[in-house]
Amino acid sequence: MPSSADRAEELYEAINQLIRVHQFRDRDCICHHDVSVAQCYALETLVKRGPLRLQALAAEMYLDKSTTSRVVDSLLRKKYVLKVTDPSDQRAIQLSLTPAGEELYKTIRQDLVSExxxxxxxxxxxIVDGxxxxxxxxxxxxxxxxxx
Amino acid sequence: MPSSADRAEELYEAINQLIRVHQFRDRDCICHHDVSVAQCYALETLVKRGPLRLQALAAEMYLDKSTTSRVVDSLLRKKYVLKVTDPSDQRAIQLSLTPAGEELYKTIRQDLVSExxxxxxxxxxxIVDGxxxxxxxxxxxxxxxxxx
DNA sequence: TGATTATAGTTGCTACTGACAACATATCAG
DNA sequence: CTGATATGTTGTCAGTAGCAACTATAATCA
Structure with a gap:
């Protein structure tokens, strides 16, 4: 019977491998479409959480607000998200998906799930349930x- | 009983989450030390496969040779790897870890496994074995x- | 042998990722 | 009203990553 330390070691290896393989596969899959991985992640977050402020989106994604701002910018340029100033707070912006953005995420998601x-x-x-x-x-x- | 399509969907979600969490954790953990994630991955590969040529390292890491060359460069500057021209082929270089490189990887690895x-x-x-x-x-x- | 071809690594370029600090603007507290 | 605080943006830096062009060496074939 393997010790707890052995298990930790093996688990580290196993998860490491899984992560690496999936990362490559996802990147391939996502980049066939019009966006990068981080951009896709932002789309995903907006799909799941609905319209968000930039800070909230950054928090959801565990990213710095500056990084998030730039990711959103690229999605804005590609017309996948919409920026609306919050009327109740002129500093804040509400980010939401355009129909094209929703459509794109749906397509990418189908690809990923089909993998x-x-x-x-x-x-x-x-086995799968386990x-x-x-x-x-x-x-x-x-x-x-x-x-x- | 969930359909096969449901399972795929759920598995996608589950793996996605796991990857995200681990990625952040690993990055945190690795960057406390002197190297980045990719640099650490290169160290790991050299530990596991032993000395390699640049191309072989690139293949092992599924990276372009140019990317690999630059990652190796940074490790070279930090004195964690050694470059030796292959005497049998003046074009090729053998990459190997310095003692400092081995030591560093061992330390990082301990941190990662202890997580x-x-x-x-x-x-x-x-459960863990499963x-x-x-x-x-x-x-x-x-x-x-x-x-x- | 000598010319052509192929291979190993490097470098230039471009784009993305991501953090920190400084900043402008807007809101809020006293 | 003024200082403190919060929201986003921009500057800068380092790292990630691929493609294409390049140098130098090796291998092939005529």
Whole structure:
């Protein structure tokens, strides 16, 4: 029976590999379309959280507001997001997706999910369900540590 | 019972989250030391594969040779790697770690693994073993698709 | 051998990622 | 009204990453 230290070591390796492979695959997949990875992530966040202020978007993405501002800028130039000044606070802006932005994210998302689909098509459902549970558990645990 | 499409969707979400959280954590952890993430990845590859030519390192890391050349350059400046011209082929260079490079990677690695350790310390061993198996399976499957 | 071709690495260029600091503007507290 | 605070933007710097052009060396073939 492997020790706890061994398990940690192996888990590190396993997750490392998974992350690397997925990163490359996602980048390939996303960049076939009109946006970069960070830009796509911003689209995704706006799809999930709805219209947001820049600061809120930055917080959601764990990015600096300056970085976020520039990412949003590029999406603005490509007409995938809309900037509206908040009437109740002239400093703030509300960011929302244009129809084109929503459409684009939907397309990319389909591509990404279809990668997953073909990945699991030969795995038994119980296995996949197990993986799901565990991966979520790991994420929760890791996120808890991130805050500290 | 969820459909296969639902599972793919959920798996996409779950892996996405895990990757995001880990990415941030690793970056934090690595950048406390003297190197960036890519630089650390290069160190890791050299630790695992031993001395390599630049092209081989690039292939191992799935990076362009120009990108790899620059990453290596920065490690060279920091004295973590050594460049030796291959006597049998004046064009080629052998890259190897300096003692400082090995030491640095060992330290970073300990930090990274210890993150994993504290992450799994409250999870039952069977759960962790299960996650390990599944994550590896997913990596293998994803990697197979990467090649195509 | 000598000319052509192929390979190894480097460098120029472009674009994206991301943080920190300084800044302009707007809001709020006293 | 004035100082403090909050929102976004811009400047700057470093790192990531690929493509194309280049140098130098090696290999091939005529």
């Amino acid at each position: 997953e689909t073909s990945m699991i098509k030969d795995l038994p459902p119980e 993986a799901l549970t565990l991966i979520r558990q790991l994420t929760v645990t890791a996120r808890a540590r991130l805050g500290s | 994993e350790t504290s992450m799994i310390k409250d999870l039952p061993p069977e 996650a390990l198996t599944l994550i590896r399976q997913l990596t293998v499957t994803a990697r197979a698709r990467l090649g195509s």
